[in-house]
Amino acid sequence: MSLSADRALPAVGSKPAAPADRTPVLELSNIAKTFGGAVALAGVSLDVLPGEVHGLLGKNGSGKSTLVKILAGFHAPDPGGAMMVNGEAATLPLKPGDFRRLGLSFVHQNLGLIPSLTVLENLRLSSLTASGRARIDWAAERRAAREALSRFDLPLHIAERVDRLGPVDRALLAIVRAFEDIRTEIEATGRPGLILLDEPTPFLPGAGVEKLFALMRSIADRGSSVVFISHDIDEVMAITDRVTVLRDGRVAGSLVTAEASHEAVVELIVGRSLVRSAPRAVAETKARPVRVALEGVAGRRLQPCSIAVGRGEILGLTGLIGSGYEEVAYLAFGATRAKGGTLALDGGTPIPLSELSPRRAIDHDLALLPGDRQAASGVDSLSILDNMFLPDVDRFFRGGRLDHAGMRREARVLGESFEVRPNDPFLKLSALSGGNAQKVLIARWMNRKPVLLLLDEPTQGVDVGTRQQIFAALRAAAAEGMSVICASSDAEQLAEISDRVLIFAKGRIVQEIAGEAISKDHIAAATYASLDDKDGAGADTRMQEQMR
Numbered sequence: 001m002s003l004s005a006d007r008a009l010p011a012v013g014s015k016p017a018a019p020a021d022r023t024p025v026l027e028l029s030n031i032a033k034t035f036g037g038a039v040a041l042a043g044v045s046l047d048v049l050p051g052e053v054h055g056l057l058g059k060n061g062s063g064k065s066t067l068v069k070i071l072a073g074f075h076a077p078d079p080g081g082a083m084m085v086n087g088e089a090a091t092l093p094l095k096p097g098d099f100r101r102l103g104l105s106f107v108h109q110n111l112g113l114i115p116s117l118t119v120l121e122n123l124r125l126s127s128l129t130a131s132g133r134a135r136i137d138w139a140a141e142r143r144a145a146r147e148a149l150s151r152f153d154l155p156l157h158i159a160e161r162v163d164r165l166g167p168v169d170r171a172l173l174a175i176v177r178a179f180e181d182i183r184t185e186i187e188a189t190g191r192p193g194l195i196l197l198d199e200p201t202p203f204l205p206g207a208g209v210e211k212l213f214a215l216m217r218s219i220a221d222r223g224s225s226v227v228f229i230s231h232d233i234d235e236v237m238a239i240t241d242r243v244t245v246l247r248d249g250r251v252a253g254s255l256v257t258a259e260a261s262h263e264a265v266v267e268l269i270v271g272r273s274l275v276r277s278a279p280r281a282v283a284e285t286k287a288r289p290v291r292v293a294l295e296g297v298a299g300r301r302l303q304p305c306s307i308a309v310g311r312g313e314i315l316g317l318t319g320l321i322g323s324g325y326e327e328v329a330y331l332a333f334g335a336t337r338a339k340g341g342t343l344a345l346d347g348g349t350p351i352p353l354s355e356l357s358p359r360r361a362i363d364h365d366l367a368l369l370p371g372d373r374q375a376a377s378g379v380d381s382l383s384i385l386d387n388m389f390l391p392d393v394d395r396f397f398r399g400g401r402l403d404h405a406g407m408r409r410e411a412r413v414l415g416e417s418f419e420v421r422p423n424d425p426f427l428k429l430s431a432l433s434g435g436n437a438q439k440v441l442i443a444r445w446m447n448r449k450p451v452l453l454l455l456d457e458p459t460q461g462v463d464v465g466t467r468q469q470i471f472a473a474l475r476a477a478a479a480e481g482m483s484v485i486c487a488s489s490d491a492e493q494l495a496e497i498s499d500r501v502l503i504f505a506k507g508r509i510v511q512e513i514a515g516e517a518i519s520k521d522h523i524a525a526a527t528y529a530s531l532d533d534k535d536g537a538g539a540d541t542r543m544q545e546q547m548r
């Protein structure tokens with residue numbers, strides 16, 4: 001597992017100065033935060049201009065979330081820092097009443113919507129709770145909610161329950177609500193507001209991201225500002241006016257996006273340049289003996305289909321959300337009950353998937369890394385060590401006693417080889433940044449050297465440098481014979497690691513791309529081509545349905 005460290009970065013730096021006539025919406029000076037001796041932020045200074053979409057980038061653990069949590073009043077910073085909002089000094093930590101007054105609003109990764117409530121209730125919740133009125137004028141509330149949606153041309157029905165909305169509409173709703181929460185203040189004072197979006201885009205399909213960007217641009221066009229945190233460099237290059245990159249709790253540099261190249265931004269994030277690996281040749285992928293055979297596997301949306309994976313092959317699965325590809329890993333592991341189908345390993349007796357459980361799958365040397373890291377994958381309240389060895393703690397029993405020293409040693413070695421930072425086996429998983437927690441969970445499964453590793457969005461929330469480490473580790477394990485099925489909506493990721501990619505539409509496999517024919521553009525084009533009608537009609541409508 002190695003990154004190409006071709007050259008050290010030149011000192012990049014100084015933040016582009018704000019034009020003298022434009023008071024920044026947000027100005028941070030020397031913001032620092034230490035957790036029990038560990039430095040998360042070492043004095044960060046940055047500014048955000050009115051009407052600007054400002055990207056905040058950085059490796060896993062570089063301090064982005066800590067900075068957002070300080071701005072959101074969740075953490076108190078260390079003494080010595082200062083914050084100005086529209087030229088006015090603000091005292092940190094901010095208190096609940098301060099956010100609206102200052103025109104600050106947040107959309108966190110989980111979006112903060114209440115699924116069991118309607119669009120109307122979610123939109124108006126904070127204004128209703130803030131007003132303290134005894135009676136609610138629902139006609140006025142409905143009017144206000146419709147206005148809020150039509151302000152940004154959002155065709156949502158106000159009576160729809162949020163748990164019935166698709167991921168794109170939920171993200172759009174969360175952003176409109178964030179703007180709505182500060183709109184009255186913006187209009188009353190004439191001062192711009194600021195919305196901070198902490199990675200709202202993972203899992204959203206391409207067309208959904210475009211809608212989100214249109215909404216962000218529309219907020220900026222009204223004079224307010226957006227801070228956008230993302231690991232997707234292409235997205236950041238497409239939507240932001242400037243970017244600030246954090247590295248090791250410091251500002252590594254700020255750039256005007258239009259003047260910066262993709263490579264320059266990557267170098268600023270990682271601190272060195274990255275070399276991408278080339279896809280393997282078709283001949284290499286064709287020669288593999290079949291190791292894993294899924295026959296007639298069927299799920300909720302997935303129609304009966306058969307998938308064979310070669311020894312040492314990395315097979316990518318993709319399509320639009322809802323096309324069925326996202327079910328395969330869970331069906332093959334027995335985590336979701338299959339409607340039919342069998343799994344055979346190394347030409348052995350086929351196992352009916354309807355009888356497979358995760359426990360049996362683990363006994364057969366299968367491993368699954370679910371996409372929902374927080375809910376389904378790791379246990380936040382347990383230590384790194386516990387999370388690493390949860391599935392196979394048995395092997396550390398010696399004469400009826402648990403070999404704690406052996407566990408500790410192995411956890412350290414494993415953490416080192418996956419570059420978990422900080423590499424302290426006794427830290428709780430919750431104390432790690434999102435990307436570092438993901439490394440722990442990938443390390444856990446790869447350490448078992450499974451026959452088949454099933455991955456769902458393995459690098460979601462993982463920085464550009466760590467992605468390369470994970471890809472390299474997967475390739476090295478595949479070279480030793482491990483087979484991999486990787487489901488992802490990220491065409492770039494699939495292009496980098498896959499020997500073959502299967503494209504799904506409406507529950508079926510509609511295309512296979514292999515070897516040198518694999519590219520990000522080819523995968524993306526095939527995904528969207530799958531929507532085309534033979535008669536050319538209805539594609540747009542269905543795309544909209546699938547996107548929601």
Ligand SMILES: Nc1ncnc2c1ncn2[C@@H]1O[C@H](COP(=O)(O)OP(=O)(O)OP(=O)(O)O)[C@@H](O)[C@H]1O
Nearest residue numbers: 035040060061062063064065066431432433434435
């Ligand atoms: N509550 C906490 N206790 C101890 N350390 C923490 C805590 N929160 C964050 N840290 C540490 O502070 C550093 C910065 O973490 P932070 O979550 O801000 O990074 P990040 O840039 O948001 O990363 P990611 O992209 O992975 O989400 C990390 O080393 C992390 O382990």
